[in-house]
Amino acid sequence: MTRGAGLALVACAILLTSLGGCSRAPHPPTVEPAVAPAPPAAADSTELADRPTTAAADSAAVHPSTPAPPAPGPPVPVRTQAAPAAPAPAATHPAVAALLREARAARAVEDLNRAAELLERASRIQPFRAEIWLELARVRLAQRRFIEGAQLARKARQLAAGDRALAQAAREIERRCTAASAE
Template structure:
């Protein structure tokens, strides 16, 4: 019993020594969480912000977002239809995919390829031009678009236009 009382007393005294009110030392004033703004800056201190450096690089091109799963499935089915020779069904699937994601340059290119295979070179050229407009920053796709335009023009009998398109393709 005496031991329990002595132990309790010792614990009580040791707890008091841990209390900050009982520890000796200087009193520290708490710092404000956010520094106060300056009262009024001196007139010479008022300056405009320095201009941004001239050598700052432009932001990188925005990458196209991944196509929705429905578009991925439609493209896979269209490619399979095309492989089997069912070009009309392939074109229909690609048109459905374009209704879902009309800003997808690769879909326009895929449809242009199908239309060229169907013997519609003028329509194929127009579709490839649409792809070209949307393919900003995608050099590979732009080259493919120009090559498709060149082939479409050749099939339409426009040899000089085909050569011009080939020059564009070679320029990338």
């Protein structure tokens, strides 16, 4: 891989992510250049773009076995750093929204098996949507399948991604399921 190609690749990555910063990412000889993982949410891009480019970054190639010749400075709290890479939660897919609607309607008329199957279909389309798992936990609770309900509520909580109301609802269903299964 030529230096020029590497440059072009990285430049593309930078353009793509609308971030400024240094112009070349050094790579060890054994590893081909690769673009950085999923672009971060746009929220912090301005902050990073405003930062000055360091000259050192352009010249120093870091060999993997001998990391960074200048000794690193003291640790800094990550809390103060711009948080990247938490992907913005994707919007609910219209197909998933439709299945969720149907599932809620089915649960309302106590067609619980149907509700569960609709939700399983939805989970296959968007596996990281917490509300699908929460709704499924509600169905299992209604079916008195408490052990499954508790686990599904936990799964929902795990995917809540800062949605406090959802996490709270999931915690409540997990509590009810756990209590009921203990009886």
